Amino acid sequence: METKILQVNPEQFGDEELQEACQVLRNDGLVAFPTETVYGLGGNALHKEAANHIYAAKGRPSDNPLIVHISEVKSLYELAADVPEAAKKLSEAFWPGPLTMILPKADIVPKSTTGGLDTVAIRMPSHPIAKELIRQSGVYIAAPSANLSGRPSPTKAEHVIEDLSGCIDMIIDGGEVGIGLESTIVDLTGDVPMVLRPGYITLEMLREVLGNVEVDPAVLSREVKPGIVAKAPGMKYRHYAPKGQLTIVEGETKQVVASILQMVHDKQKEGYKVAVIAAQETANCYPSGIVYSIGSRKCEGSIAAGLYDILREMDHLGAEYIFAESFEDDNLGQAIMNRMLKAAGYHIVKA
Numbered sequence: 002m003e004t005k006i007l008q009v010n011p012e013q014f015g016d017e018e019l020q021e022a023c024q025v026l027r028n029d030g031l032v033a034f035p036t037e038t039v040y041g042l043g044g045n046a047l048h049k050e051a052a053n054h055i056y057a058a059k060g061r062p063s064d065n066p067l068i069v070h071i072s073e074v075k076s077l078y079e080l081a082a083d084v085p086e087a088a089k090k091l092s093e094a095f096w097p098g099p100l101t102m103i104l105p106k107a108d109i110v111p112k113s114t115t116g117g118l119d120t121v122a123i124r125m126p127s128h129p130i131a132k133e134l135i136r137q138s139g140v141y142i143a144a145p146s147a148n149l150s151g152r153p154s155p156t157k158a159e160h161v162i163e164d165l166s167g168c169i170d171m172i173i174d175g176g177e178v179g180i181g182l183e184s185t186i187v188d189l190t191g192d193v194p195m196v197l198r199p200g201y202i203t204l205e206m207l208r209e210v211l212g213n214v215e216v217d218p219a220v221l222s223r224e225v226k227p228g229i230v231a232k233a234p235g236m237k238y239r240h241y242a243p244k245g246q247l248t249i250v251e252g253e254t255k256q257v258v259a260s261i262l263q264m265v266h267d268k269q270k271e272g273y274k275v276a277v278i279a280a281q282e283t284a285n286c287y288p289s290g291i292v293y294s295i296g297s298r299k300c301e302g303s304i305a306a307g308l309y310d311i312l313r314e315m316d317h318l319g320a321e322y323i324f325a326e327s328f329e330d331d332n333l334g335q336a337i338m339n340r341m342l343k344a345a346g347y348h349i350v351k352a
């Protein structure tokens with residue numbers, strides 16, 4: 002299959018520009034498109050054929066449910082069998098934006114979209130291209146991140162091309178996304194709202210609106226423990242991982258730097274290709290040529306935005322051992338460290 006690439010300027014695009022993409026969606030084809038978090042791989046959420054195409058293109062296990070993207074709050078009432086007060090409050094506070102809610106599903110949502118579950122994940126994105134695509138096509142768009150299963154999520158059209166070119170109908174290139182980590186997922190089907198995946202909308206922000214909110218213990222876990230299984234099916238898989246072995250080094254800055262330098266030295270001596278992922282503030286402590294600066298500790302957003310691109314870069318380099326500094330795990334840092342720990346397969350070293 003030839004994948005058509007459509008260049009669209011998110012700040013300025015005409016009424017006609019997305020028509021072809023809308024037609025692909027109406028015909029149960031697949032269109033990758035930018036959202037404010039990561040690029041999504043979209044298909045018609047209410048047609049099981051489209052969902053099956055998505056699973057096949059990504060090489061994704063079909064028990065891993067998809068998020069349904071909407072452009073108006075009223076669609077919640079069509080897709081969810083019950084819309085609790087908490088969902089109304091969250092939609093008012095954070096939609097359109099990087100928040101996904103899990104609710105009991107309505108009958109019109111096929112189980113192929115929900116991975117066989119009786120619940121459905123719903124999100125209203127704020128990216129202008131995503132918004133217009135949903136609105137103009139008249140299709141509720143099921144969209145996982147537009148990467149091959151197990152690879153880092155795409156934050157640029159080039160990443161989607163790398164993974165899915167030739168396997169899907171169209172890619173809308175709207176440039177680099179803003180946030181760079183997938184949406185926060187909050188499950189509203191239990192007694193207490195529960196965060197299943199941390200993201201740009203932090204626990205503190207959710208608590209401000211809802212009061213009591215818990216976090217799935219698997220999200221906070223710093224090791225793989227028997228008996229602790231993530232409640233979002235997709236969170237249990239090895240994910241976001243570069244091909245090389247990523248090690249995260251924790252501790253006092255000075256010791257972290259010294260410890261990474263030592264490990265770099267040892268691995269290079271053994272003949273391995275080595276890379277270091279460091280904050281902007283400490284990047285110059287490592288040999289140039291092997292160090293990749295991920296962003297500033299003073300701006301967690303810059304770290305979030307750069308993470309997946311750097312993990313992909315590690316594969317382009319052919320890095321066999323990768324040593325990364327760790328980051329604070331409060332606020333947005335919780336999402337950053339959650340993704341880094343998974344990418345590292347929970348391989349952490351204390352300096």
Ligand code: TXA
Nearest residue numbers: 038040041066120121122145146183184233234235236
């Ligand atoms: O930011 C995002 O959410 C991006 C963009 C494209 O919107 N999408 C995204 O989709 O990250 P995906 O498929 O890569 O991740 C969806 C996650 C998976 O971990 C999945 O298991 C979980 O959401 N999920 C979906 N429906 C669920 C449900 N009914 N119950 C529990 N978890 C669910």
Ligand code: MG
Nearest residue numbers: 145146154235
């Ligand atoms: Mg994904």
